[in-house]
Amino acid sequence: MSGHSRKKLELTGQRYGHLTVLAPAENIGTRTAWLCRCDCGKETVIRTNRLRSGHTTSCGCQGSGAGLTALTYVDGTCVEMLRAKTVRKNNTSGVPGVDWWAAKQRWRASICFKGKRYYLGSYARFEDAVQARKRGEERFHDEFLREFAQTSPGAGPG
Numbered sequence: 001m002s003g004h005s006r007k008k009l010e011l012t013g014q015r016y017g018h019l020t021v022l023a024p025a026e027n028i029g030t031r032t033a034w035l036c037r038c039d040c041g042k043e044t045v046i047r048t049n050r051l052r053s054g055h056t057t058s059c060g061c062q063g064s065g066a067g068l069t070a071l072t073y074v075d076g077t078c079v080e081m082l083r084a085k086t087v088r089k090n091n092t093s094g095v096p097g098v099d100w101w102a103a104k105q106r107w108r109a110s111i112c113f114k115g116k117r118y119y120l121g122s123y124a125r126f127e128d129a130v131q132a133r134k135r136g137e138e139r140f141h142d143e144f145l146r147e148f149a150q151t152s153p154g155a156g157p158g
Contacts, residue, residue, distance in 0.1 A: 017057025
């Protein structure tokens with residue numbers, strides 16, 4: 001042990017714009033998000049940094065300006081991020097979950113889902129790694145989004 005401890009952040013009961021923090025978010029793995037109730041009555045999970053920075057001040061009912069809408073987390077997975085299928089800025093291959101494994105001189109495919117990383121194989125050809133990743137997206141992400149749309153009123157297919 002390092003000999004010093006970090007005080008856990010406690011936001012319960014605090015207000016941020018139209019939001020009142022109810023409790024730490026469940027099923028997200030760490031205390032990086034909070035269950036909040038908006039003045040309109042809707043409950044939503046908001047990331048700590050978005051609350052404290054003022055970027056998110058309502059459940060989205062106060063307007064759809066950039067950065068004002070809440071993110072929806074289910075078992076640690078952000079629904080909006082899966083729908084967007086964005087490529088991170090630090091990605092070097094141009095395809096999410098595909099990178100060059102220099103030690104083995106092969107392309108590696110992986111996917112993250114519900115807080116876990118799944119290894120999808122290593123491949124001599126980039127195209128094969130991309131196909132493995134696409135199959136992983138269909139199996140994990142797309143199936144999850146279909147189920148979410150069916151069980152969440154007003155969620156839509158994305």
